[in-house]
Amino acid sequence: MAGLSGVAGAGPAAADQVTLGLDYHCTFPLLGPEPVHVDLTADVPSSVEVGQQMNGFVIDSVSAVNAESARALGALYSVTLEGNALADATLTVPEEPDGLPVQVDSALDKTALPASGGFTVHGKGTSPDLTFTQAGPGKVTVGNLVLTLTPRTDDGGPTGLGTFQSECIQDPGQNNVLASFQITLPGAQGPSKPGTPAVTAHTSTSVTLGWGASTETGGTVTGYDVYSNGAVVASSTGTTATVPNLTPKTSYTFTVKAKDGKGNVSDASDPVTVTTDAAGPSSHAYALKGTTTIKASNGTVPLTGSLNTQVAPDTGAVTGDLALDPADAALQAFGFLPVTAHLAFANQGPTSGTYTGGALSTDTKVLVKASSFTAFGIVPIGGGDQCQTTAPSDLKLASAGTFDPAKGGALKGGYDLADLTGCGPITGLLSPLVAGTGNTADLALTPKSGS
Structure with missing residues (x-):
């Protein structure tokens, strides 16, 4: 000591x-x-x-x-x-x-x-x-x-x-x-002052700098350290370095010092100041599972699929893609006759919405198609490639309680279903099984691995 x-x-x-x-x-x-x-x-x-x-x-x-x-x-x-x-x-x-x-x-x-x-x-x-x-x-x-x-x-x-x-x-x-x-070490001649650093690239969380090389008489420059606020934030053996782990939309001032193998360090370069970019949208991918009810025929439809979203950090605006897997709906015709409808869901554009104050809301326009209707699970009674609602449904969902994008959560909502068309000779009888207001959806979102 x-x-x-x-x-x-x-x-x-x-x-x-x-x-x-x-x-x-x-x-x-x-x-x-x-x-x-x-x-x-x-x-x-x-x-x-x-x-x-x-x-x-x-x-x-x-x-x-x-x-x-x-x-x-x-x-x-x-x-x-x-x-x-x-x-x-x-x-x-x-x-x-x-x-x-x-x-x-x-x-x-x-x-x-x-x-x-x-x-x-x-x-x-x-x-x-x-x-x-x-x-x-x-x-x-x-x-x-x-x-x-x-x-x-x-x-x-x-x-x-x-x-x-x-x-x-x-x-x-x-x-x-x-x-x-x-x-x-005493008496040794150290490296010369590096050239003023220039910003060659920047993102919301990093800055890349380049500078003029230092020289040393009777010795060798072995590397450079980049400083901000008195601390080393990046090191390099060449004349460029990327500074990571920065805060978006924040001003930073950097200088560079050269060093040699004897422990000598140059004077600091002239400073450069740069402001990092605003943060880009955060991306989240979820697996989806839940049910929807079709009020007109007291029907229940199990739902699975996925929801991929991007959330803008400044505005909370949400854009994404809701994908619902085809599903069989258990319906009741005339209040007693069991009918199974095989449904598919075709998005009519991207999902939009907002995420603010811990609340997520989304809006997706979905066209519902019915490839088949069967009575008692075995008797075909309609459907086909052209069987679908005459207009898209506006599926609006909102989080139930606080929603954490990193953990997922529950979404609930409702939608209307338009009349059916193109379902065969008894389209007029099949349409009332589906069409109507007051339909509900209850979904759970679970983050996909790595999202």
């Missing part, structure tokens, strides 16, 4: 400004855990030589506290707030690959509490001076916080809370890398 402290003979390394925003939940008296957002700014060198002092860098913080926490403090006659914040950080360098715990104590400015609404608290702290014994990459990550706070009344005295500690737990799933830097 001696290699990580003390002062070397070389001068301090030049620093670059880095920023990081983090969300926490801090436990306050009377309230319990409350959300607090902290923005951090620091000047951290992008590279430092082995044996060269990396001066302790100043970390400025701005913490945003919500209105509910402010009201709770005000209820105890607090008019100002002061104290300090102790931040857990981890320094990862070649001689400490598992991370060295480092604590940074920041003094918080005395802050006047507002009459209403939230407020911000500014703080400032300094990390310890460090020197390193091995070349390679280094990074600083920020962890949890402990706030020691003293609210005061208008006469400067403490409130009934006195001085208390608030433990702040970092919300999971965030990038908590404050800074990345390179530790280089």
